[in-house]
Amino acid sequence: MIPAKRIIVALDFATESQALALVERLDPTRCRLKVGKELFTRCGPAFVEVLQSRGFEVFLDLKFHDIPNTVAGACAAAADLGVWMVNLHISGGARMIEAARTRLDAVSTPPLLIGVTLLTSLSREDLGAVGCPGEPSERVLALAALGHAAGLDGVVCSPLEAAAVRAAQGPDFRLVTPGVRPAGAALGDQVRVMTPRDALAAGADDLVIGRPITAASDPLAALRAIEDSLMA
Numbered sequence: 001m002i003p004a005k006r007i008i009v010a011l012d013f014a015t016e017s018q019a020l021a022l023v024e025r026l027d028p029t030r031c032r033l034k035v036g037k038e039l040f041t042r043c044g045p046a047f048v049e050v051l052q053s054r055g056f057e058v059f060l061d062l063k064f065h066d067i068p069n070t071v072a073g074a075c076a077a078a079a080d081l082g083v084w085m086v087n088l089h090i091s092g093g094a095r096m097i098e099a100a101r102t103r104l105d106a107v108s109t110p111p112l113l114i115g116v117t118l119l120t121s122l123s124r125e126d127l128g129a130v131g132c133p134g135e136p137s138e139r140v141l142a143l144a145a146l147g148h149a150a151g152l153d154g155v156v157c158s159p160l161e162a163a164a165v166r167a168a169q170g171p172d173f174r175l176v177t178p179g180v181r182p183a184g185a186a187l188g189d190q191v192r193v194m195t196p197r198d199a200l201a202a203g204a205d206d207l208v209i210g211r212p213i214t215a216a217s218d219p220l221a222a223l224r225a226i227e228d229s230l231m232a
């Protein structure tokens with residue numbers, strides 16, 4: 001039996017009405033929602049409150065990356081908004097993460113604090129081109145260790161790295177995996193991918209899935225098919 005709410009639907013829409021058209025068909029007891037840069041920049045915190053008022057837990061995926069004081073303040077703002085999870089880029093460094101952790105520890109019900117290791121759209125070649133030679137998995141493992149030591153509740157990584165991060169960081173460290181594609185689905189800009197079922201088997205806690213659901217002709221049927229594939 002797969003526990004409920006393992007799927008986080010990425011609401012990468014350009015308008016509130018497009019997002020709501022899908023949200024109105026979703027069940028908050030069965031999935032969570034992710035609000036990222038596009039929707040947040042267009043609709044702002046008010047739309048996050050709309051989603052929460054409908055019973056959904058919201059992952060605010062703004063991937064903060066700035067000096068420690070600025071990121072700590074942004075995380076405090078996310079906590080005030082009442083989101084379930086917030087994230088930052090681990091490459092911002094240990095002091096940045098510790099500052100965010102300290103601010104969230106002062107809040108009565110803080111959101112989960114998660115760190116992005118290496119974007120799932122990046123390949124080995126992409127990494128080399130920005131001056132970081134080596135295997136993506138090595139970098140992910142190093143960043144996950146740094147992030148855990150600095151106080152993160154978990155990381156965003158590709159499902160390809162989930163088993164290794166789980167082995168290194170233990171059972172209580174949350175693994176949030178985008179880069180999830182049902183068999184035969186278009187990859188789009190994703191590079192380091194796995195199927196939903198394989199991602200869960202590799203140890204992922206949360207599957208972040210956008211276009212395979214949101215761009216489907218019948219998004220609800222696409223979501224149900226993914227849920228069924230997890231049970232099979």
Ligand SMILES: O=c1ccn([C@@H]2O[C@H](COP(=O)(O)O)[C@@H](O)[C@H]2O)c(=O)[nH]1
Pocket residue numbers: 010012036116118119120121156157178179180188190208209210211212
């Ligand atoms: O490494 C990362 C971090 C975040 N994302 C986000 O997840 C979704 C994935 O959407 P798909 O349509 O399923 O590709 C999207 O909102 C990204 O911003 C990621 O893909 N990789």
